[in-house]
Amino acid sequence: MPSLSPSSGQSGLSGRTPPSPSEALTVYVVDDEELIRTSLQGLLRSMQLDVRTFGSAEEFLAAPKVAGPACLVLDVRLRGESGLAFQQSLAHRGLAHLPVIIMTGHGDVAMTVQAMKAGARDFLEKPFRQQEMIDAVIGALEADTRRLAAERSLDELRSCWADLTPREREVLGHVAAGRMNKQIAGDMGIAEITAKIHRGQGMRKMRSRSVADLVLKMQALDVIRRAA
Template identity: 70%
Template structure:
């Protein structure tokens, strides 16, 4: 049976390591090692149990054995990629690794590939690097979500104005393009810049590029 998630793993700051290995002794040893550096650990004997378990919202990674009963670790990685579920960094472990297998795993997006027996420090280093990578991904996703919220707060007229701003037009030119008074264009521009938390046109353009909303600019 899969381990249940720790009570405090639901907080956004939890750093959780998921382990999938059909060897109970390996799961226990890895769990003890990673808990010794104050990480939350959830260990499973199969990929099915791992998929069925709830996932914590904070940074996480998966330590995955290559050779499992039934579906192999590499096949499971491929199924995650095929289904667009590639966000969680994967660290492969194996007692039968070879160069071809390592290359295949890394090309599919694995963070690391450790051959048994591996040094404890090598595992710790790989896990910390994977968790740091996932933390950066989550920060980027939150930033993009915040940007999208700001963009959605703009009125249709404000969005039209900032498209002209991004194209390099001055207030007078924007007013002429839109058939409005220059002071009105200036007001819309100021309100849009405030809503987008942008102190400069360059900053505004970078945010619009990140959102993919510059296609209407010309």
Template identity: 65%
Template sequence: MHPALPFPTGPCPAHDPRVAYIVDDDELVRGALGSLLRSIGLEVRAFDSTEEFLAAARADGPSCLVLDVRLRGQSGLALQQSLLQLARPPIPIVFMTGHGDIAMTVKAMKAGAVDFLSKPFRDQDMIDAVTAALDSDAKRLEEARRLLAVRNGWDALTPREREVMQHVAGGLMNKQIAAEMGIAEITAKIHRGQAMRKMNSRSVAELVRKMEALGVVHGTH
């Protein structure tokens, strides 16, 4: 089994570079692509085999993979399937090939490839494809970090605060929550306020959306 690439979960510094990985067993292609992508300000990490790529650490910031379909050893399509089987979201892939056909393209795109370019391709087509892939990964990372912040807020709640939040999500008012839980109304109000603060929610609607995103809404009244 291939090692899983590390998944960044911490804050994304504004200076994190965008990284383009290149996997191609042709040294001239790797060099030309590297120069092209560096010319638009990207950090480039190039490999001559899928095994070498899989053994490397993944960048914390947005990244994408420019991948040749036909390689010595494991093919590009086989690498795509390996990445899909890992326990983390796969890196966006831009495929390139000099031997592409319709069936191969369809297979790659159905498996989530961002684009499929036939060699020789225009420099601008590669730049556009890589930019789209990086934008997609940046959005995914931002959503993942936002969800992590919500999860941290939920984990910070006490069991009683979580119970109150379930009732809030179910549409109950403080007085009804107090009756359901056998506590004073002021106590229910305090728990609710503390939980809303920990969850960084300014409204019940915002709170419920966050709870739904975490999958912790147990039902409504």
């Protein structure tokens, strides 16, 4: 029998809704029981999610991965390598970023702690309600959506920084330290108008309208240290 319990009054599908980024939202399900895979696939597809099911960790690893937001629903007791062992190996397989939801029919405190220490977002014990799985999956997809947005934002910052000339970077370092154009010019041995030009060009390339915004961006790039 499926290990999903229906929510009372069919309210399970009327709670949280998936985030809506431009990419499809993907859920990988790894469970060696076909009935569980089929049940989860039907449930999650009703949420307009792209659901990809696998009977083993090996099948999942061999399959292509999407570039957009995704999460992994993983059963603890798989044939061969256990789900917990596989979860702990994700970092070495280049999948440390993937939010993981662990499910099991034989959970205990030690197993839960082990899964959480390895980075699992949720630990669901079978049979669980549909709404519990929906909430866990949507929470994981929201987290991965935020991760991707942060990575793209950082990539854009790196591109902006790469466009700066060495002199512009030097000037912006002084700007971030709170120094005025006249002070920057004196420290660098250049004319004040030159310092002003470099400052304006650097701020424009970094898309910063204030020193505070510039400082935050340079901290994100690890160009300057955050205040203790």
